[in-house]
Amino acid sequence: MHRLLLDIGYGFVTAAILSLSAVAFTLEYAVSRVANLAHGEILTIGAYTAYLVQNSTHNVLLAAVSAAIAGGVAGYATNVLLIERFAGRAAVITLIASLGLSLVLQNILVMIFGAATKAYTITQGAPHSYGPFQFTHAELLVILSAVVIAVLLFLLLQQTKFGKAVRAVAENRDLARASGIHAKRVIAQTWLLAGVVAGFAGFVLAENVGAFSPSFGNGFLLITITATVAGGLGRPYGTLIGALLVGMALELAGAYTNSSYELAFAFAILVLLLLVRPNGLLVRGSRTVAA
Amino acid sequence: MIYWTTILTEACIFAIMALGLNVVWGMSGDFDLGYYGYVALGAYLTIVLTVGKPLPPVEFILGYTLPYPLAVLIAIIVVLIIATLVGLVALRGLRAIYFALTTLGAVSVLYVVVQTYTPLFNGFNGVSGLFDPLGSTLGIGYDKYRYFLLAVCAGILLIVAIFMERLSRSGFGRLLRAVRDEEDAVAAFGRSVYKTKLKAYLVGAGVAGLSGGLFAAFLGSFNPSAWTPAEVLTLAAGVLVGGRGNVKGVILGVFVVYIGFVELTRSLPEVTGHPEFAPALRQVLIGLLIVLFLRFRPQGLIPERLSPDRGDGDRGPGRARGALFKRPDWAAPRRQAVPQGVSGE
Numbered sequence: 079m080h081r082l083l084l085d086i087g088y089g090f091v092t093a094a095i096l097s098l099s100a101v102a103f104t105l106e107y108a109v110s111r112v113a114n115l116a117h118g119e120i121l122t123i124g125a126y127t128a129y130l131v132q133n134s135t136h137n138v139l140l141a142a143v144s145a146a147i148a149g150g151v152a153g154y155a156t157n158v159l160l161i162e163r164f165a166g167r168a169a170v171i172t173l174i175a176s177l178g179l180s181l182v183l184q185n186i187l188v189m190i191f192g193a194a195t196k197a198y199t200i201t202q203g204a205p206h207s208y209g210p211f212q213f214t215h216a217e218l219l220v221i222l223s224a225v226v227i228a229v230l231l232f233l234l235l236q237q238t239k240f241g242k243a244v245r246a247v248a249e250n251r252d253l254a255r256a257s258g259i260h261a262k263r264v265i266a267q268t269w270l271l272a273g274v275v276a277g278f279a280g281f282v283l284a285e286n287v288g289a290f291s292p293s294f295g296n297g298f299l300l301i302t303i304t305a306t307v308a309g310g311l312g313r314p315y316g317t318l319i320g321a322l323l324v325g326m327a328l329e330l331a332g333a334y335t336n337s338s339y340e341l342a343f344a345f346a347i348l349v350l351l352l353l354v355r356p357n358g359l360l361v362r363g364s365r366t367v368a369a
Numbered sequence: 370m371i372y373w374t375t376i377l378t379e380a381c382i383f384a385i386m387a388l389g390l391n392v393v394w395g396m397s398g399d400f401d402l403g404y405y406g407y408v409a410l411g412a413y414l415t416i417v418l419t420v421g422k423p424l425p426p427v428e429f430i431l432g433y434t435l436p437y438p439l440a441v442l443i444a445i446i447v448v449l450i451i452a453t454l455v456g457l458v459a460l461r462g463l464r465a466i467y468f469a470l471t472t473l474g475a476v477s478v479l480y481v482v483v484q485t486y487t488p489l490f491n492g493f494n495g496v497s498g499l500f501d502p503l504g505s506t507l508g509i510g511y512d513k514y515r516y517f518l519l520a521v522c523a524g525i526l527l528i529v530a531i532f533m534e535r536l537s538r539s540g541f542g543r544l545l546r547a548v549r550d551e552e553d554a555v556a557a558f559g560r561s562v563y564k565t566k567l568k569a570y571l572v573g574a575g576v577a578g579l580s581g582g583l584f585a586a587f588l589g590s591f592n593p594s595a596w597t598p599a600e601v602l603t604l605a606a607g608v609l610v611g612g613r614g615n616v617k618g619v620i621l622g623v624f625v626v627y628i629g630f631v632e633l634t635r636s637l638p639e640v641t642g643h644p645e646f647a648p649a650l651r652q653v654l655i656g657l658l659i660v661l662f663l664r665f666r667p668q669g670l671i672p673e674r675l676s677p678d679r680g681d682g683d684r685g686p687g688r689a690r691g692a693l694f695k696r697p698d699w700a701a702p703r704r705q706a707v708p709q710g711v712s713g714e
Contacts, residue, residue, distance in 0.1 A: 113466050115473075163664055169466050170400050174605065175663045177402070181599055182656035188649035300477050303470055311466075338485045345474040349458050352467055 080210075085333040086326065087211030093325025094224035095286060098279035099298060100305040100321045101231065101314055102272040106153070108248035108312035109268045110161050111169060115176040117302065118295030119183040120156070120273055124149040124280025125290045126187065129198050138200050142281050149277010150270050157269035162262070180296060187292035195291040198284045220282050227275060228318055234271075235314060244268050248312060300341055301328065304348040310358025319360060374515045376631060381522035382583045384623040387607045388526075388533050388616065389576030394605070395614035395673070396542060397569040398549030403455065403472035405601040406479045407448050407574045411581020412591045413483070413490045414444035420498035429491045437502035441582030445575055452574030453567075460566050476598045484593045495592020502586045522583055526620070529576060533616045536572070545569050546614070599652075603627075606655050609662045612669030621671060630655065 099121060106114045127148035132141035160179055164172040203215030213221070235241035243264045246254040255261045283298060284290040301324065309320025324347060331343045351359070386408055393401045414431075418440035422432040435443070459471035483490050490496050501514045509517050536542050547555045548565050556562050585591055603626070611622020630651060640646040662669070 113470060160660065170398070170469060171663055171667065173466065173469050174400055175660050177599075177602060178656040178659035178663070180656075181602055182653050182660070185649040185652040185656070188645050189653070192643065193645045193649075300474055303474070307467075307470070338481065341481045342478045345478040348474050349471065352461065352471060353458060356461075356464075356467065 081333075082330075083210040084212055085330055087208075087213060088333075089326035089329035090211070090221055091213070091217045091286065092329045093322045094221045095279060095283050096301060096305050096325040097224050097318050097321035098227060098275055098282065099302045100309070100317045101228070102153075102276035102279065103302050104306045104309070104312055104314055104317040105244075105268055105272040105275075106157075106161075107306070108314065109244060109251075109265045110157070110165075110172075111312075112161055112164075112172045112176065113169075113303070113311070114156065114161070115173060115299065116156060116160075116180040116183060117176075117276065118297070118299040119180050119187075120149050120152045120276040121280030121283060121295030121298060122184070122187060122290070122292060123152045123295075124277030125198070125284035125294060126191065127277070128281040128284060129196060129290070132198075132200070142278060145281035146274045146278040149280060150274035153273015153276060154266060154270040156273070157266055161269070162265070184292045184296060191292065193292060195289050197289050199288050200285050216285065220286060223278075223282070227278070231275075231314065240264070240267065297341075300348070301344045304344045304351070307348060307351055307356075308359055310360060313358060313360075316358050316360045320358065323359070371515065374519050376628060378515070378519045378522050378587055380624050380627045381519070381526045382580055382587055383604065383607065383627050384620045385522075385526050385529050385580040385583065386577060387604050387611075387619050387623045388529050389573045389580065390601070390604050391573075391608050391613065391616070391619045392533070392536070392545075392569050392576070393573040395608060395619065396537065396545040396549065397566050399460075399468045399566065399570075400605075401472050401570070401573065402469050402598070402601060403474075403476035403479075404573065404577055405596055405598065405604070406476035407452060407577035408581040408584065408600075409479070409483075409591070409596045410448050410451065411441075411444045411578035412585040412588070412595075413496060413581075414447055414578075415440050415582040415585040416496045416499045416591055417490065418443055419502065420496070423491070423496075427491050427494070427496075428488050429496050430489055436506075437499075437582075437586065441579065444582050445578035448574055448578030448581070449571055452571055456567050456570040456574075460563055460570065473598070476601075480593065480596075480598055490591075493593055495590060495595070497590030497592075499585055499589050518586065522587070525579070525583065529579075530616055530620060537614075537616060541565075541568070549614075602659060603655055606659050606662070608669075609659060609667070610669055612671040612673055613667075614673035615669070615671055618669050618671035618673070622669060625670070626655075626658070 099117075102120070103114065103117050106112065106117065124145035128141040128145035131144040132138060135141070156176075156179065160175060161172065164175055200216060202217070205212045205214045206218075208218070233241075235244060243254070243259045246257065246259055247261050247264050247268075251261050254264075280295060284294070287294075305321040305324040306317050307320070308324050309316035309318065324344070327347060328340050328343055332340050386404075390401065390404050393399055393404070415437070417429050417431045418433050418435045419437055420432070421434045423429050433440075455472065455475050459468045459475070484493050486492070501509075501511065503509075504511070504514050504517070507517075544555070544560060544565055548560075548562050552562050555565070588595065604623075607623035607626040608619050609622065610626050611620065612618025633654070634647060634651045637647045637650055
């Protein structure tokens with residue numbers, strides 16, 4: 079029983095990281111109707127930035143902030159340079175283009191930093207007991223930051239004019255424009271926001287795993303997609319819950335088998351979801367997500 | 370001379386792969402991100418069915434010593450069975466994004482499992498030992514063998530190309546393009562979109578298995594560094610550059626992209642102490658090629674010829690009215706700088 083509780087605790091850590099990455103992915107999808115396969119590279123860019131900044135300043139907070147900024151720039155640039163240029167084209171075409179971008183970014187990182195894995199360790203601190211769970215100081219911060227970001231996102235989307243505009247654009251871009259919303263700008267800002275969250279997720283993932291390489295974010299992409307589909311593509315709140323469920327499932331499954339099969343588990347969950355609840359676990363009735 | 374024989378053989382094999390991908394992407398309109406997984410499976414199976422029992426510490430399944438053609442045939446059948454399973458799930462719901470995501474998932478998992486689970490195909494070290502298949506049976510010496518292999522690959526490419534050309538012009542080919550361009554109309558005429566797409570998917574996967582068998586004969590060995598999930602992009606670049614949905618265009622595209630890139634890579638600067646630099650640069654160029662072609666010339670160098678009464682298949686916003694009778698975008702007078710939707714999207 080104690081072992082199970084410990085694993086549930088680690089599940090929270092995985093779910094926290096996953097929720098950051100997945101909520102960014104779902105925001106990108108919500109406003110642009112694009113499954114951005116270069117999403118993993120935003121995480122990777124965040125990780126490299128954090129690594130470089132921390133090596134030169136030895137300041138973890140500064141590393142985290144710069145990862146978020148770099149991710150924001152990457153997300154914004156992805157939208158302006160690629161996604162917007164494919165506006166109005168079929169979803170599959172944009173999807174392939176984003177895969178092309180992913181290939182380009184990954185290999186530019188290889189050209190600059192080499193393909194080798196870089197070790198990235200910050201002081202984790204000794205594990206402490208929190209109720210039935212055990213977390214290190216760093217793990218606790220990961221969970222806390224994910225919760226804080228989720229709350230901030232909720233407030234931003236529900237309580238601000240910008241959030242209202244985002245929801246309007248996600249619902250219907252043309253209608254939003256007809257109502258006087260500068261859709262293009264709202265979309266660009268949403269990508270910036272998603273990039274910030276994803277860049278930070280890259281930092282958190284890298285320090286949690288302790289190592290990263292140019293293909294590191296891409297390796298996290300399938301799990302991110304699974305969590306997003308579980309919660310409903312383009313639905314930020316559903317995605318948070320999807321991330322919690324998928325993260326927990328992966329951690330528990332990984333705890334009792336070889337953890338390198340995590341990807342296989344993610345895929346099994348994805349297939350199961352597509353067969354049983356293709357619109358997401360929490361979507362009721364026949365409301366569908368346009369694909 | 371030997372150099373060019375090798376290049377041409379490999380280009381022929383890639384062209385066969387691309388023709389298979391073209392059935393799914395070019396004709397029926399969905400992009401199969403897992404396509405290269407079927408090529409890899411075909412190659413792995415061909416090798417483990419022909420080279421005999423593995424000697425420890427090498428380990429892999431089967432380990433038979435079947436004749437090469439029979440091994441390729443079995444490999445194709447196994448690939449088809451797996452493709453049926455994947456296709457049944459991936460094409461369900463008929464939504465393009467989910468199809469792409471499911472196939473991406475399938476190939477990623479295959480890649481991880483092949484790499485991690487060594488009893489399957491010897492993990493990261495891969496399988497090897499397929500030496501000049503059919504060479505000794507037919508009494509072809511080592512020096513002549515590479516020409517023989519080129520002739521075989523070119524011959525099979527020709528057969529596959531003729532098959533594809535006929536398929537494309539057949540009723541099934543028309544049905545496929547109808548599915549691609551106006552799915553709802555096909556359904557309204559009482560045809561099953563799902564079944565049509567699944568059939569096309571299986572044709573593609575079968576060709577992938579076949580090309581995998583040839584690839585195994587060409588390489589002699591196969592391991593995870595010979596394929597990655599992103600490999601499908603190189604093929605996609607060939608299909609895209611040549612012209613989707615168009616058999617001649619696809620073959621031309623593969624030869625242009627493949628031979629062009631091989632030659633280009635050879636002249637790339639080597640960076641001392643950084644051996645990954647040149648291959649990475651090559652990948653960057655392939656990625657850029659794909660993005661730029663998708664953006665500026667999605668119909669490729671040789672556009673698919675459309676009959677005059679056909680729609681442009683624009684799936685962009687606002688396609689609902691009159692799309693059946695519109696001319697393709699690139700054939701229409703230039704309205705604006707942005708190509709808004711192209712046949713087959």
